Amino acid sequence: MKIYQCQNCNHPVYFENVTCESCQTWLGYVDAEDKMLALSPGGETWLVAEAGNRPYKYCSNHVHHVCNWMIPADDPTGLCTACVLNHTIPNLGNLRQLEEWRRLEKAKHRLVYALQRMGLPVIGKDEAPYRGLAFDFLADADQEDPVMTGHDAGLITLNTAEANSVHREATRLAMKERYRTLIGHFRHEVGHYYWDLLVAENDFTLTAFRNLFGDERADYGEALEQHYKNGPRQDWQRHFISSYATAHPWEDWAETWAHYLHLMDMLETAHAFGLSLNPPLGPDQMMNIEASFDPYNESEMDKILKACIPLTFAVNSLNRGMGRPDLYPFVVNADVRNKLKFVHKVVRTANR
Numbered sequence: 001m002k003i004y005q006c007q008n009c010n011h012p013v014y015f016e017n018v019t020c021e022s023c024q025t026w027l028g029y030v031d032a033e034d035k036m037l038a039l040s041p042g043g044e045t046w047l048v049a050e051a052g053n054r055p056y057k058y059c060s061n062h063v064h065h066v067c068n069w070m071i072p073a074d075d076p077t078g079l080c081t082a083c084v085l086n087h088t089i090p091n092l093g094n095l096r097q098l099e100e101w102r103r104l105e106k107a108k109h110r111l112v113y114a115l116q117r118m119g120l121p122v123i124g125k126d127e128a129p130y131r132g133l134a135f136d137f138l139a140d141a142d143q144e145d146p147v148m149t150g151h152d153a154g155l156i157t158l159n160t161a162e163a164n165s166v167h168r169e170a171t172r173l174a175m176k177e178r179y180r181t182l183i184g185h186f187r188h189e190v191g192h193y194y195w196d197l198l199v200a201e202n203d204f205t206l207t208a209f210r211n212l213f214g215d216e217r218a219d220y221g222e223a224l225e226q227h228y229k230n231g232p233r234q235d236w237q238r239h240f241i242s243s244y245a246t247a248h249p250w251e252d253w254a255e256t257w258a259h260y261l262h263l264m265d266m267l268e269t270a271h272a273f274g275l276s277l278n279p280p281l282g283p284d285q286m287m288n289i290e291a292s293f294d295p296y297n298e299s300e301m302d303k304i305l306k307a308c309i310p311l312t313f314a315v316n317s318l319n320r321g322m323g324r325p326d327l328y329p330f331v332v333n334a335d336v337r338n339k340l341k342f343v344h345k346v347v348r349t350a351n352r
């Protein structure tokens with residue numbers, strides 16, 4: 001993620017800010033321009049001082065404190081690029097669910113930002129019922145029959161309980177996972193969606209996929225059942241990014257895809273901060289980094305991966321200093337490296 005600045009006073013602000021901490025000006029993000037605009041009230045709409053007083057309005061979800069994106073004042077939908085993708089939102093009369101929705105949207109807006117930076121199509125099912133993307137945020141109505149987080153033909157379902165940190169951590173421990181976050185869920189599930197769009201329909205890409213990830217025609221339900229019954233194969237750490245990735249080639253793809261998005265975001269942030277590391281270690285220690293390139297414009301995945309090694313070592317060391325778990329609890333082995341290169345190629349081919 002980039003660093004944004006308040007248009008009024010240049011104070012650095014977070015992507016989610018609605019006001020500037022320094023000058024208290026109202027702020028709104030315009031995805032089409034990738035800018036954080038400073039606004040002043042203009043009757044029904046908001047005026048952007050430095051862009052010729054063009055009228056904008058906040059996305060309708062702004063009133064629920066889940067969105068700070070702006071849309072042109074004459075936009076008929078009332079919803080921004082990220083919010084228009086919602087098919088079902090939680091019950092707003094339930095304060096706990098409303099709070100969970102806020103956390104979900106924070107992660108989802110960051111996802112949409114990344115998809116746009118990757119140059120991928122972000123089209124809702126309102127526009128494209130069959131090939132579009134949509135989200136169902138559902139709460140458990142019956143503990144015996146919980147809502148399953150997953151993807152089906154462009155419709156991504158998320159159990160809102162995942163936005164509860166106690167529930168999420170308990171699930172992470174029960175599933176013996178190294179990493180479980182909301183943004184991780186979004187990145188994983190949308191990976192299934194883009195597999196349908198970018199891999200399944202191209203014979204050449206599909207063959208290359210099968211060579212790396214295996215044959216996805218293997219019975220999916222049975223594969224998952226086996227995974228939950230028997231656990232991952234013993235040597236998974238030598239071939240996969242996570243134990244869940246061993247369950248089925250589709251899950252391997254989604255886990256690798258999510259990981260790709262993790263790396264791109266980390267490196268974009270390092271680049272935005274002009275980060276460089278040069279620890280006084282012995283020769284050939286691979287811990288130097290000059291984050292002098294934007295990964296979204298970089299064709300070489302090797303270059304991205306090379307820069308990520310020292311970066312992840314540094315951030316893990318910072319976290320350990322604060323008594324926190326490793327920020328980046330992963331090891332990229334040679335097989336995963338090749339799979340990540342494949343994901344990078346698929347993305348770059350798609351946006352050419």
Ligand SMILES: [Zn+2]
Nearest residue numbers: 006009020023
């Ligand atoms: Zn300001």
Ligand SMILES: [Zn+2]
Nearest residue numbers: 059067080083
């Ligand atoms: Zn919105």
Ligand SMILES: [Zn+2]
Nearest residue numbers: 188192251254
């Ligand atoms: Zn999955």
